[in-house]
Amino acid sequence: MKYLILYFLTLTTIAIAQDTKYKGQAPISSIPVTVSKPTIPQYKGTFEVTDGLYFTNDFQGGRLNGIIEGENDTIVAVIAAENVPINSSAWYAFKVWSDVSKNVTLKLTYQNAKHRYYPKVSTDGLNWELMDSTKIFEIGKGDQKFGGGSQSEAAVLNLAVSSDTLWVAAQELQTxxxxxxxxxxxxxxxxxxxxxxxxxxxxxxxxxxxxxxxxxxxxxxxxxxxxxxxxxxxxxxxxxxxxxxxxxxxxxxxxxxxxxxxxxxxxxxxxxxxxxxxxxxxxxxxxxxxxxxxxxxxxxxxxxxxxxxxxxxxxxxxxxxxxxxxxxxxxxxxxxxxxxxxxxxxxxxxxxxxxxxxxxxxxxxxxxxxxxxxxxxxxxxxxxxxxxxxxxxxxxxxxxxxxxxxxxxxxxxxxxxxx
Ligand SMILES: [Zn+2]
Missing domain, CATH: 3.40.630.10 (Zn peptidases)
Known part of the structure; x- marks a missing residue:
């Protein structure tokens, strides 16, 4: 449980600046058609990626559409929307654990969306903390300070994983x-x-x-x-x-x-x-x-x-x-x-x-x-x-x-x- 110290930041200390000049969304001008459309169901289950390293999305609110071994020991997580077109507000939530304690480099990648939510971590799915910012690396960050234009293409998380389940989610789970x-x-x-x-x-x-x-x-x-x-x-x-x-x-x-x-x-x-x-x-x-x-x-x-x-x-x-x-x-x-x-x-x-x-x-x-x-x-x-x-x-x-x-x-x- 030593690694928890890394995450010992409280949710009140978040450092992302709010820009009071941000004006919000423009008036809705297109005509909505709200007749039902198909959504893509998510496969729910536990994935063993490499020997003894497990991810699961099999819980309420879970979202992890796929996980694969990438280059240089990076694990690549794929996060996809229920259908498109859709806002770039990519929700993710999964649990990870490993037979042997180790550091896992996990790259969050998105289909039809970008990285938006600052990762939260939990050991019980109830009490959440902000992930240590020194363990997060954003890739392809937008040039805007704020809003959609500030989003990154992907985010790499350095996770200390052990046999104790670690929950990672876009926001605190409230299902x-x-x-x-x-x-x-x-x-x-x-x-x-x-x-x-x-x-x-x-x-x-x-x-x-x-x-x-x-x-x-x-x-x-x-x-x-x-x-x-x-x-x-x-x-x-x-x-x-x-x-x-x-x-x-x-x-x-x-x-x-x-x-x-x-x-x-x-x-x-x-x-x-x-x-x-x-x-x-x-x-x-x-x-x-x-x-x-x-x-x-x-x-x-x-x-x-x-x-x-x-x-x-x-x-x-x-x-x-x-x-x-x-x-x-x-x-x-x-x-x-x-x-x-x-x-x-x-x-x-x-x-x-x-x-x-x-x-x-x-x-x-x-x-x-x-x-x-x-x-x-x-x-x-x-x-x-x-x-x-x-x-x-x-x-x-x-x-x-x-x-x-x-x-x-x-x-x-x-x-x-x-x-
Ligand atoms: Zn809303």
Whole structure:
């Protein structure tokens, strides 16, 4: 176990700079076709590469499409997407062990994508640390400082491998097992329950958590993980929700008035199959909120419509994601909604409460067709709505803090200004 010292870096010390000038993605201009397309199933199993050296992808969230002996004692791992075209957000996750302790030079190579995620390592699949940066060598790095243009063609990892299993993954593993366990734990509270609102294409439950008194007059909708590798967005959602259920005067008062609905895992099949972005229908779910060709998006739409039919009103919809930097994709500030002007006040409040933090806010005025969840929430239900993006490398401590401050500010402003 000596080699673990090499990895003794905490996730808060990540050194990759965030560029506040990063502006985020351009408006979506092409017309999405969200009718299902084939995806390529991944062979699942254990590979013995050389004598006594083993790799496996045979676990939830695993992704390792092939592994071969390369030149100069290098082992080459092939990582491929579920289908193409696809974003260059190559997820990888595998376990490695060896009969005899040794250093393994492993080259991560990608098909239809580049190296994006800084490797995390774990000895149990639950507690993760950043891999020691002196053991990572990126090859063919892009000339941009930030974003897609900064990605490398490949990455070589020097791994100290022994008979103890070493987990290596693009981000901390948060599969359906982890997420559902968190929901069950939350549901120990008397005012929280979990219900199934549909099934994914592969038959996994679409689970929705309810927080509140159950008046169902004033409601909020929170979703995350439409895109499987976007674990930092999931962490922000988790912290946000955990602060909405806090045992504080503010949170109690808020929960008396507002019922909160949370679907933390919008794409359970994609997550458990180790996808880069799509569901098992081969579709980017966050382009399906106009046509609803996929069961995962339809489940949430039907659930919300049912609640409204029963006399409720949604005031706010938040969709948590991850990208290169922390960004808020908002509606225009002045647009009339069920909470007109709220988002601006809220983001101003967050800025005031977190010293030296300047939120990167990107309003979008093109709201139809409602391909993305934010637009659907607003156009169909009149909610304030936004996409809450967290950087891939944002420190996990900062994510927690941001989730907490965001929840507190939201509750305070809604209670004070929208009586
Ligand atoms: Zn996303």
């Amino acid at each position: 359906s097992t982890h997420v559902f366990a968190w929901m069950d734990e939350m549901a120990q509270s008397s005012f929280i329950s979990v219900a199934e609102i549909g099934k994914s294409r592969e038959g996994r439950p679409m689970k929705c958590m309810h927080i509140g008194a159950g008046k169902d007059k004033k409601m909020l909708m929170i979703i995350s993980r439409q895109h499987p590798p976007e674990v930092t967005g999931y962490f922000a959602m988790k912290s946000f929700v955990e602060n909405l259920v806090a045992d504080t005067k503010l949170a109690k008062k808020f929960r008396k008035e507002y019922d909160i609905y949370v679907v933390p895992l919008m794409n359970p099949d994609g997550v458990d199959n180790g996808h880069f972005r799509h569901n098992v229908g081969g579709i980017d779910l966050n382009r399906d909120w106009a046509d609803f060709n996929q069961p995962e998006t339809s489940a949430v739409r039907d659930f919300m419509r049912e609640k409204v039919k029963d006399g409720g009103k949604f005031y706010f919809g938040i969709d948590f994601h991850s990208t290169w930097d922390d960004i808020y994709y908002t509606l225009p500030d002045t647009i009339p909604s069920n909470l007109t002007g709220f988002t601006k006040k809220w983001l101003d409040g967050i800025e005031t409460e977190i010293p030296d933090y300047k939120p990167n806010v990107r309003p979008t005025s093109r709201l139809e067709p409602t391909w993305v969840s934010r637009n659907f929430f607003f156009v169909e239900f009149g909610t304030e709505a936004l996409v809450f993006e967290i950087g891939d490398n944002t420190s996990r401590e900062f994510i927690k803090k941001k989730g907490k401050v965001s929840a507190e500010q939201m509750m305070q402003i809604i209670l004070d200004d929208y009586k």
